Amino acid sequence: MSNVFRAEGLGKTYPGVRANDDVSFAVEAGEIHALLGENGAGKSTLVKMIYGLVRPDEGRMALLGTPYAPHDPRAARAAGVAMVFQHFSLFDALTVAENIALGMENPPPRAELARRIAELSQGYGLPLNPARRIAALSAGERQRVEILRCLLQNPRLLIMDEPTSVLTPQEAEILFATLRQLAEAGTAILYISHKLEEIRSHCDRATILRQGKVVGTVDPRAHSARELAAMMVGAEMRLVDRSGRKPGAPVLEVRGLSTADGEGVALKDIALSLRTGEILGIGGVAGNGQEELLSALSGETATTPGTVLLEGRDLSAAGPEARRRAGLLAAPEDRLGHAAVPEFSLAENTLLTAGTRQGLIRKGLIDRKAATAFAQQVIRAFDVRTPGPGTAAGALSGGNLQKFVIGREVLGRPRALVVNQPTWGVDAGAAAAIRQALLDLAAQGAGLIVNSQDLDELLELSDRFCALNQGRLSAPRPTEGLTVEEIGLMLGGAHGMEVAHVPA
Amino acid sequence: MMIDPLSVFILLLGAATPILFAGLGELVVERAGVLNLGVEGMMIGGALAGFAVAHASGSTALGFLAAAIAGAALSMIFAVLTQFLLSNQVATGLALTLFGLGLTAMFGKPYEGMKAPAMMPGPLGLNWMIWLGIALVPLVWWFLARAQPGLILRAVGENHDAAHGLGYPVRRVRILAIGFGGALAGMGGAYISIATVLQWTEGMTAGAGWIALAIVVFAQWNPWGVLAGAWLFGGVTVLQLRLQAAGVAVPVQLLSMAPYLATIIVLVLISARQKFGRSGGAAAPGSLGRPFHALR
Numbered sequence: 001m002s003n004v005f006r007a008e009g010l011g012k013t014y015p016g017v018r019a020n021d022d023v024s025f026a027v028e029a030g031e032i033h034a035l036l037g038e039n040g041a042g043k044s045t046l047v048k049m050i051y052g053l054v055r056p057d058e059g060r061m062a063l064l065g066t067p068y069a070p071h072d073p074r075a076a077r078a079a080g081v082a083m084v085f086q087h088f089s090l091f092d093a094l095t096v097a098e099n100i101a102l103g104m105e106n107p108p109p110r111a112e113l114a115r116r117i118a119e120l121s122q123g124y125g126l127p128l129n130p131a132r133r134i135a136a137l138s139a140g141e142r143q144r145v146e147i148l149r150c151l152l153q154n155p156r157l158l159i160m161d162e163p164t165s166v167l168t169p170q171e172a173e174i175l176f177a178t179l180r181q182l183a184e185a186g187t188a189i190l191y192i193s194h195k196l197e198e199i200r201s202h203c204d205r206a207t208i209l210r211q212g213k214v215v216g217t218v219d220p221r222a223h224s225a226r227e228l229a230a231m232m233v234g235a236e237m238r239l240v241d242r243s244g245r246k247p248g249a250p251v252l253e254v255r256g257l258s259t260a261d262g263e264g265v266a267l268k269d270i271a272l273s274l275r276t277g278e279i280l281g282i283g284g285v286a287g288n289g290q291e292e293l294l295s296a297l298s299g300e301t302a303t304t305p306g307t308v309l310l311e312g313r314d315l316s317a318a319g320p321e322a323r324r325r326a327g328l329l330a331a332p333e334d335r336l337g338h339a340a341v342p343e344f345s346l347a348e349n350t351l352l353t354a355g356t357r358q359g360l361i362r363k364g365l366i367d368r369k370a371a372t373a374f375a376q377q378v379i380r381a382f383d384v385r386t387p388g389p390g391t392a393a394g395a396l397s398g399g400n401l402q403k404f405v406i407g408r409e410v411l412g413r414p415r416a417l418v419v420n421q422p423t424w425g426v427d428a429g430a431a432a433a434i435r436q437a438l439l440d441l442a443a444q445g446a447g448l449i450v451n452s453q454d455l456d457e458l459l460e461l462s463d464r465f466c467a468l469n470q471g472r473l474s475a476p477r478p479t480e481g482l483t484v485e486e487i488g489l490m491l492g493g494a495h496g497m498e499v500a501h502v503p504a
Numbered sequence: 505m506m507i508d509p510l511s512v513f514i515l516l517l518g519a520a521t522p523i524l525f526a527g528l529g530e531l532v533v534e535r536a537g538v539l540n541l542g543v544e545g546m547m548i549g550g551a552l553a554g555f556a557v558a559h560a561s562g563s564t565a566l567g568f569l570a571a572a573i574a575g576a577a578l579s580m581i582f583a584v585l586t587q588f589l590l591s592n593q594v595a596t597g598l599a600l601t602l603f604g605l606g607l608t609a610m611f612g613k614p615y616e617g618m619k620a621p622a623m624m625p626g627p628l629g630l631n632w633m634i635w636l637g638i639a640l641v642p643l644v645w646w647f648l649a650r651a652q653p654g655l656i657l658r659a660v661g662e663n664h665d666a667a668h669g670l671g672y673p674v675r676r677v678r679i680l681a682i683g684f685g686g687a688l689a690g691m692g693g694a695y696i697s698i699a700t701v702l703q704w705t706e707g708m709t710a711g712a713g714w715i716a717l718a719i720v721v722f723a724q725w726n727p728w729g730v731l732a733g734a735w736l737f738g739g740v741t742v743l744q745l746r747l748q749a750a751g752v753a754v755p756v757q758l759l760s761m762a763p764y765l766a767t768i769i770v771l772v773l774i775s776a777r778q779k780f781g782r783s784g785g786a787a788a789p790g791s792l793g794r795p796f797h798a799l800r
Contacts, residue, residue, distance in 0.1 A: 052671065053668075053669065053671075072671045073669065073670055073671030074670075074671040075671075076671075077671070085666075085669060089663070089665070089666035089669040089670060090663070090666060091658075091659050091662040091663050091666060091667075091790070092662065092663070092790060093658075093662050093787075093789070093790065094655075094658065094659065094662060098655055101652070101655065102655060102656065102659050102667075102670055102672075103670055107652065
């Protein structure tokens with residue numbers, strides 16, 4: 001009877017997609033059970049069915065041995081299922097206490113609720129002030145709110161949807177300590193992730209999904225990350241080839257770059273020197289100045305004279321188009337809206353950044369044939385799955401559009417390229433292809449700056465590593481021999497979280 | 505020239521009441537994340553329906569009830585279009601205003617020149633609609649700030665995806681809020697025809713719905729701010745009428761402009777304060793005006 005939750009033959013079909021097909025697995029009391037799969041493998045659909053957000057087309061679920069078919073999340077919560085969402089489901093303008101009350105069936109009066117929040121948050125080492133507004137909290141603190149909201153219901157099954165994507169490695173350790181403590185108290189935990197190392201070190205069992213089907217349930221500790229990845233992807237992972245790069249003369253120099261306080265984070269006295277053939281990795285938790293750095297380098301934000309130099313030429317006063325002409329290109333992380341216009345066709349999107357460099361615009365007139373040919377070239381070289389250059393950018397899946405956007409810049413023969421989150425939201429196969437393209441570009445003698453939250457990716461790609469923390473860039477360190485723990489400390493450690501105490 | 509402050513204040517309360525009703529209604533709608541620009545259309549609908557029923561029955565209370573129903577009915581057109589058919593809220597709201605103005609111009613013809621029955625006087629010689637309007641302010645505030653359904657309404661307006669994720673019926677909450685806003689707009693409109701002008705004229709709301717919309721922004725989505733805004737607007741209206749009557753040497757057209765001008769100036773000042781000042785971010789609901797579509 002140790003099964004807390006059991007799914008038998010669950011299936012769900014969306015127009016054109018079989019999201020889940022005959023999914024069966026069980027989660028036992030006191031275990032941390034991982035749900036592993038690529039983007040689009042059906043993890044989200046599966047947990048939405050368990051949480052009552054989506055109704056399965058076929059199959060059965062059972063909770064604590066009784067049939068379970070929630071028709072909405074409130075029914076799921078009443079039955080003892082709680083969920084921490086990947087994209088926080090919090091209300092910025094409301095207080096911590098109000099947010100928690102919204103997630104409860106029968107919230108107690110305010111004073112009583114505030115007391116229980118304070119009590120529980122101390123017990124789990126997750127300090128929180130119930131009267132603060134969510135807007136004023138950090139990502140780690142917001143997640144604490146989500147977790148506390150769940151814990152106040154004494155759930156039997158706790159679902160965590162990619163909870164560590166917004167945390168530093170140290171914060172993630174604290175989260176796992178809390179989860180372990182909960183599991184020991186008998187809660188079953190369903191943990192969704194595609195971070196293999198994390199699952200191998202913290203989870204008891206792992207159910208692997210591929211294209212909506214269960215590949216198998218395994219003990220993650222008994223398999224290597226490579227074996228798990230192979231099960232996820234269904235093929236052996238290709239190892240990236242790092243050979244053939246020789247760092248040469250400095251190509252991009254940044255000196256004393258600061259930006260004004262604005263909407264986001266202000267950059268503070270950034271200095272870096274990028275050499276030809278080199279990849280400089282910049283790590284950091286989102287919202288620490290990554291987008292601002294890209295804008296300052298691409299020319300979207302004005303920079304003070306003498307701060308940005310490409311091959312000795314001062315480009316600080318130049319706008320984005322002039323910088324592109326000089327050979328400084330950029331690929332922002334927000335694909336729809338920033339990197340591409342969703343309503344434009346792929347051919348039209350090439351004109352946005354490659355217009356003059358590729359000779360697609362001459363004397364102010366668009367050469368449509370050349371634009372279509374260049375789009376076709378990007379599609380072929382980067383294996384973009386699309387009917388053709390006439391397709392609207394918005395019609396492509398996230399991963400395919402990412403390949404297109406990166407490909408557009410890589411084929412633009414940059415002298416220096418700045419890329420933010422190159423493989424964010426891209427499946428493992430496409431991610432490997434994008435990484436290889438970036439390495440090849442460096443091998444041909446370009447200098448690259450890669451901003452990423454994926455530390456494994458940075459370790460794989462970069463020659464030197466810097467941390468970006470609240471607008472400040474650390475001194476670069478060679479990647480060779482750098483451990484994830486050291487990187488975590490460079491990223492600012494645990495941001496004031498404490499390790500869990502024993503609950504009262 | 506003599507302007508007695510007390511009599512000006514009493515007149516101010518009357519002039520503020522239509523905007524107070526419409527503004528409070530729109531505030532609730534916007535706190536639920538819906539931008540309904542059809543306030544003017546719902547007000548004029550309420551003005552005609554209220555006047556017609558009050559005239560036929562001789563009861564102003566029945567008139568206001570009919571106005572609330574008419575306003576709510578008009579708002580349901582907006583609700584169906586925006587919540588089920590996911591039409592653009594701005595365009596639909598504008599269309600509702602034009603629709604209301606046109607519809608009442610047609611059906612209102614027979615009522616032109618007729619007189620409204622007298623309002624029942626309430627305490628202190630002020631009619632009971634003025635009292636009801638003032639009483640609604642703390643009620644709406646309490647509902648939004650303290651009651652659980654109000655918290656859910658704010659949650660839906662703040663982040664509809666998260667509210668849906670927690671299992672709250674986003675669409676139902678919004679439709680109820682739109683209906684409430686329509687009913688209050690209708691009553692506000694009827695106050696103009698039944699209690700202020702005492703007859704029906706085509707287009708008689710004369711932009712009051714737009715002032716109400718502006719006042720919600722002025723109020724930073726806070727009911728007490730709506731009261732302050734309505735009084736400010738009412739005050740300027742009464743003052744300019746008094747100045748006209750006193751024969752001040754300022755062109756009448758300029759004086760008539762004053763209330764609208766005051767609204768614009770206040771809005772500019774508030775936006776300036778938000779942009780350059782310390783008020784720390786706008787108070788607008790996070791999902792305001794965004795369509796919601798849940799995948800099942």
